[in-house]
Amino acid sequence: MASLSLQQVGKTYGTQTAVEALDLDIADREFTVLVGPSGCGKSTTLRMIAGLESITSGRLLIDGKDVTEVPPQQRDIAMVFQSYALYPHMTAYMNMAFGLMKTTRLDKREIEARVHEAASILHIEDLLLRKPNELSGGQRQRVAIGRALVRKPKVFLFDEPLSNLDAKLRNHMRAELKRLHSELGITVVYVTHDQVEAMTLGTRIAVMAAGRLQQFDTPMTVYRKPANTFVAAFIGAPEMNLLRCRHSQTAEGRVIDGMSFRITLDGQTPAPAGDDILLGIRPEELFLAPADTLPGGQLMAHGTVGRVELLGADALAEVNLGHHRLVARVSTEQLPQPGQQVVLGIDTRRARLFDPVSGYAHA
Amino acid sequence: MRHTLSKYWHHLVLLPLALLWLSPMLWIGVTSLKTKSEVFDSAAGWLPSVAQWSNYPAALSVAPFGRYLINSVLVTGSIIAAQLITITLAAYAFARLRFPGKNLLFGLFLVQIMFPIYAIFLTNFVTIRELGLMNSLWALIVPFVASGYGTFMLRQAFRQVPAELADAARLDGCGHLSTLWHVYLPLVKPTLVAFAIISVVTHWNDYMWPLLVTNSEEVRTLPIGLGLLAKADSGADWTRLMAATIVVVSPLLLFFVIFQRRFVDSFMHAGIK
Numbered sequence: 001m002a003s004l005s006l007q008q009v010g011k012t013y014g015t016q017t018a019v020e021a022l023d024l025d026i027a028d029r030e031f032t033v034l035v036g037p038s039g040c041g042k043s044t045t046l047r048m049i050a051g052l053e054s055i056t057s058g059r060l061l062i063d064g065k066d067v068t069e070v071p072p073q074q075r076d077i078a079m080v081f082q083s084y085a086l087y088p089h090m091t092a093y094m095n096m097a098f099g100l101m102k103t104t105r106l107d108k109r110e111i112e113a114r115v116h117e118a119a120s121i122l123h124i125e126d127l128l129l130r131k132p133n134e135l136s137g138g139q140r141q142r143v144a145i146g147r148a149l150v151r152k153p154k155v156f157l158f159d160e161p162l163s164n165l166d167a168k169l170r171n172h173m174r175a176e177l178k179r180l181h182s183e184l185g186i187t188v189v190y191v192t193h194d195q196v197e198a199m200t201l202g203t204r205i206a207v208m209a210a211g212r213l214q215q216f217d218t219p220m221t222v223y224r225k226p227a228n229t230f231v232a233a234f235i236g237a238p239e240m241n242l243l244r245c246r247h248s249q250t251a252e253g254r255v256i257d258g259m260s261f262r263i264t265l266d267g268q269t270p271a272p273a274g275d276d277i278l279l280g281i282r283p284e285e286l287f288l289a290p291a292d293t294l295p296g297g298q299l300m301a302h303g304t305v306g307r308v309e310l311l312g313a314d315a316l317a318e319v320n321l322g323h324h325r326l327v328a329r330v331s332t333e334q335l336p337q338p339g340q341q342v343v344l345g346i347d348t349r350r351a352r353l354f355d356p357v358s359g360y361a362h363a
Numbered sequence: 364m365r366h367t368l369s370k371y372w373h374h375l376v377l378l379p380l381a382l383l384w385l386s387p388m389l390w391i392g393v394t395s396l397k398t399k400s401e402v403f404d405s406a407a408g409w410l411p412s413v414a415q416w417s418n419y420p421a422a423l424s425v426a427p428f429g430r431y432l433i434n435s436v437l438v439t440g441s442i443i444a445a446q447l448i449t450i451t452l453a454a455y456a457f458a459r460l461r462f463p464g465k466n467l468l469f470g471l472f473l474v475q476i477m478f479p480i481y482a483i484f485l486t487n488f489v490t491i492r493e494l495g496l497m498n499s500l501w502a503l504i505v506p507f508v509a510s511g512y513g514t515f516m517l518r519q520a521f522r523q524v525p526a527e528l529a530d531a532a533r534l535d536g537c538g539h540l541s542t543l544w545h546v547y548l549p550l551v552k553p554t555l556v557a558f559a560i561i562s563v564v565t566h567w568n569d570y571m572w573p574l575l576v577t578n579s580e581e582v583r584t585l586p587i588g589l590g591l592l593a594k595a596d597s598g599a600d601w602t603r604l605m606a607a608t609i610v611v612v613s614p615l616l617l618f619f620v621i622f623q624r625r626f627v628d629s630f631m632h633a634g635i636k
Binding site: 047050051052073077078079081082085086087088089098099102103147 | 525527528530531533534535536537541545546549550
């Protein structure tokens with residue numbers, strides 16, 4: 001396996017910039033997820049790593065070796081495509097063996113051994129003589145992964161491999177991919193627009209938007225400490241509540257005034273630069289308070305319930321707090337009714353402050 | 364009764380139409396087995412009284428039809444082989460590569476399709492003469508080694524192949540020719556067969572161009588031989604003419620019987636030409 005380093009990697013098509021000055025250092029055996037909305041440049045980045053797109057600027061290093069100008073078949077990488085890209089006229093066996101036959105000097109027996117080894121890992125030994133149109137979606141997925149496995153590459157690239165599967169199969173394959181990663185210790189770069197996949201699979205996740213890297217960190221850090229409002233809104237479902245508040249210095253100290261509530265900043269929180277501030281609170285950091293008094297670190301406010309959406313295990317309640325509209329994750333044991341007056345508890349210990357102009361989080 | 368009629372009414376319509384379409388072929392076959400006098404004797408009836416199989420060797424001995432058959436096979440075979448190579452390479456370039464002037468060049472290919480073939484006969488004739496190829500099999504082959512229509516057909520077929528397959532092939536170590544051979548061509552076989560059928564039928568039956576550029580028996584093709592037989596100074600011997608016609612159309616008929624499914628598909632693929 002190997003490390004991967006993108007140094008100021010950029011891609012332009014004429015005057016249009018698809019990826020801008022991307023710096024990513026991926027360690028050996030790391031499962032890195034590139035996540036972002038459609039058009040953010042994640043697939044373009046993956047294709048540049050694969051060599052299927054040329055790199056307009058910057059350098060790409062695999063295991064310390066500059067492969068920026070190296071053709072795809074010589075980069076020692078393997079890729080699993082969104083649509084699997086299995087050759088329809090070849091059997092599953094030939095799909096897996098074809099690359100080895102073209103790029104290596106392995107003899108027939110060795111190729112056969114590798115194919116059967118990969119098939120055994122993926123439990124597709126009995127499917128090798130079938131053609132892709134005789135396989136289900138999940139089986140094709142496994143053959144596509146097998147085609148990558150047999151090459152024993154330094155880096156595995158996955159381009160939204162689960163997006164064509166139904167929800168149940170997607171969950172199953174996610175677990176399979178996690179198992180493969182831990183068993184084989186492979187270095188993976190995985191592209192998805194699904195944040196659940198990003199959070200569950202990634203060792204670290206790189207959030208991208210408009211061709212730029214927004215944040216690159218562990219899933220929980222990205223979730224708890226989003227670097228800017230884009231990451232705050234994109235990661236987490238439902239997205240983080242962002243409340244426009246006023247910051248001021250009072251006799252009590254520095255205060256965040258949300259009209260319906262006030263938060264006094266502790267001495268450790270850096271002072272925001274301007275008077276306007278965005279207060280970010282996750283839905284699960286809001287709760288319906290049973291009484292008017294709350295433990296320390298928690299704030300209380302009175303609001304009116306709007307919509308309530310039942311999710312099964314819990315529910316999402318829209319609460320109008322003055323001119324703010326928040327979404328709170330509530331237990332189905334204490335399901336509020338639309339129009340109900342509630343006391344809302346806000347756990348401010350995990351709240352994040354963002355600059356309303358730049359969108360960046362205050363440290 | 365009503366149920367049977369509603370289920371099979373289309374047979375009642377199509378059978379007479381089929382007979383109508385077949386009637387010329389039947390007439391040719393029947394006439395080829397008659398005597399000269401039976402052809403124009405209405406009292407003789409539709410069928411010959413005694414089948415005159417001797418008409419066939421007699422027809423083949425009037426002109427070197429064996430030679431003509433070999434020439435037709437050589438010319439048609441060479442044209443289709445050359446076309447399959449040129450249209451494959453051109454169609455791949457137009458479908459998958461980026462190069463300056465690509466759209467303009469493809470536009471010219473389309474313009475070539477719209478030109479009636481007779482409009483360029485004169486220029487082709489002059490070119491063949493300048494190249495010193497007159498009265499040779501090369502004169503029959505060279506002007507047709509490329510095909511704008513075939514390039515267009517195959518380009519459309521290549522564009523249907525998902526681009527990710529080409530990406531996968533690149534990662535598997537394939538260059539352009541390897542990708543073409545291992546990935547694209549196997550997936551466009553129906554289109555290749557469809558085009559081959561159209562091309563074979565067109566060039567096998569070609570009469571005008573071979574008539575223009577050939578004037579010796581060594582290089583004539585079957586349609587020319589048949590035409591000469593029809594214009595014999597002594598007047599057409601219809602029985603031998605029909606026998607020769609059966610000989611000329613038989614290879615194509617056999618070809619059609621074997622590939623009839625592909626034949627129909629070829630028109631559906633290409634639109635009616």
